[in-house]
Amino acid sequence: MEAIQPVAATDASAPSTRRKRVAVLFGGRSSEHAVSCATASSVLRAIDRDAYDVIPIGVTRTGRWVLAADDPERWAISAGVLPEVKDGDGPGVIAPVQTGDHALQVLEPGQVPRELGQVDVVFPLLHGPFGEDGTLQGLLELTDVRYVGAGVLASAASMDKAVMKVMLKGAGLPVGEYLVVRPGQWQRDPEAVRDDVEELGWPVFVKPARAGSSVGITKVDGPDELDAAMAEALRHDRKLVIEAAVVGREIECAVLQAADGSCATSLPGEIEFVGEHTFYDFEAKYLDDATKLSCPADLPDEVIARVRELSVRTFEAMNCEGLARVDFFVQADGSVVVNEINTMPGFTSSSMYPRMWAATGLAYPELIDRLIQTALGRPTGLR
Ligand SMILES: Nc1ncnc2c1ncn2[C@@H]1O[C@H](COP(=O)(O)OP(=O)(O)O)[C@@H](O)[C@H]1O
Ligand SMILES: [Mg+2]
Known part of the structure; x- marks a missing residue:
């Protein structure tokens, strides 16, 4: 060295x-x-x-x-x-x-x-x-x-799926149906939680509020599987989010902020998984060759425009800075639902965020340079 x-x-x-x-x-x-x-x-x-x-x-x-x-x-x-x-x-x-x-x-x-x-x-x-x-x-x-990247509030709020959804809904962004299970609530009153889940309709996704990489997430097809899924999610966080399943293609978009605060968006990319994975779980993300990434995604122009517009609005609603990857479901009728925002998305040279930029004409070394320059150009303290 x-x-x-x-x-x-x-x-x-x-x-x-x-x-x-x-x-x-x-x-x-x-x-x-x-x-x-x-x-x-x-x-x-x-x-x-x-x-x-x-x-x-x-x-x-x-x-x-x-x-x-x-x-x-x-x-x-x-x-x-x-x-x-x-x-x-x-x-x-x-x-x-x-x-x-x-x-x-x-x-x-x-x-x-x-x-x-x-x-x-x-x-x-x-x-x-x-x-x-x-x-x-x-x-x-x-x-x-x-x-480089988001500040304290944006980082914390984007990490917590329960807080993120409140902020996105508050800004009028389209998010799916969900409920929050507060710490201790499942132990105190499981029947009330079960009733609320029934109202969402099956299947649901049970998630730790704060994790990442699909860790602790289970797709639950019916009431018999709920207890195990809750136990698994509770291993990672005391607060949980349960979501109605959204049927749609998984589309992602990269946001990059310039030193003057303006945001550029990449062409969207798509993730598809094959084999026995029923969703984009931890194994599909890192361990198998189960995932196919397409950049740019094959989508109608108006859907691309909508995804890019919603990406900037999501970035701004969360007070993000520097970079973020916004993940969506695009439903069969072309409507777009925001799944989540990641303030430090996967960033290897073959990860989605850099790949989407490469497909948009910005190479990886240049992307690194822009991120550092944006960070150097902004003041510290409240901003
Ligand atoms: N409401 C939902 N409807 C359909 N699929 C979902 C839903 N929530 C999560 N998934 C699936 O689980 C994956 C991981 O969920 P996500 O909320 O993105 O967690 P993480 O923050 O760990 O990436 C998604 O990429 C998707 O494949
Ligand atoms: Mg995700």
Whole structure:
């Protein structure tokens, strides 16, 4: 690994032509640890090294930050083996700890912390809880560090499917029928929950309010299967969302915000799954060759226009920034329902978000550059 040279913290205020320093954060505490490592692999390979100094920081499954290898191969999914950040992957890293302090420090056992220097911007390539949910964003806000993507509120609200739906409905966006099961409600009054579910009609999807990658989600065809599905979802979150099934094609659209706040949308893409998967579950997403991704999706022009329009409205309704992927169901009559928004969508070079941009004429290295430039160009603090 090439040694990373410290940069004096005073560089922040002085006009400088030095390369911007980007801390790439990946791994993390959520169930999407491995896919986050795979994203880091792609980004480390593609980022413009003439424009940026890169500091790769791996976050272990227990939440420890380590100075990680700047090595795309190390973090790739190869031969079916899932990459993982381990304690021994490098010395510990201490995040900036006070307002205006953009300095990272390296901690080696038995030694005084060593200055690693200032970061100009953090690129959080983290999915799910403790990365995509506003917690990391809050830490960075506290210390005035710029970062790519949505802020605290948008991250937290988009991660929580119950809150997201309230906000989308409030903005007049089309969402499917659903109900929220509050913490403890199923234990206190299962019959009331059963009655509410009956009203939605079968099948339903039972989901943890805050998870991701389809973790904990079950498609339930009838009342006999409800208990098991509730138990499974409750393993991941105390709050649940139960949705009526929407019959339609799964269409996604990428939103990219420029430094001036304007939003561009990609051509939509489509996900289809084959074999025994009845929905886009965890295995279909990562483990099997069960998924077919089409970019751009074969859709009538008016549906494409509607999906793009709803993507920007969803992005804005959630107060998102930088990037997001908005996921839809397009029903047989052409009507479009918003399923969800992801503030840090899958971002390997072969993931849907970059692929949809590639199909729209924006290549992966350029996409990375735009995201970093947008983040550098926006102020910290309330925005
Ligand atoms: N209401 C629904 N109707 C039909 N399919 C659904 C519904 N909700 C979820 N699914 C299926 O489950 C998948 C995962 O659900 P989603 O809400 O997107 O969770 P995650 O945030 O984990 O991606 C969807 O891509 C879709 O295949
Ligand atoms: Mg989804």
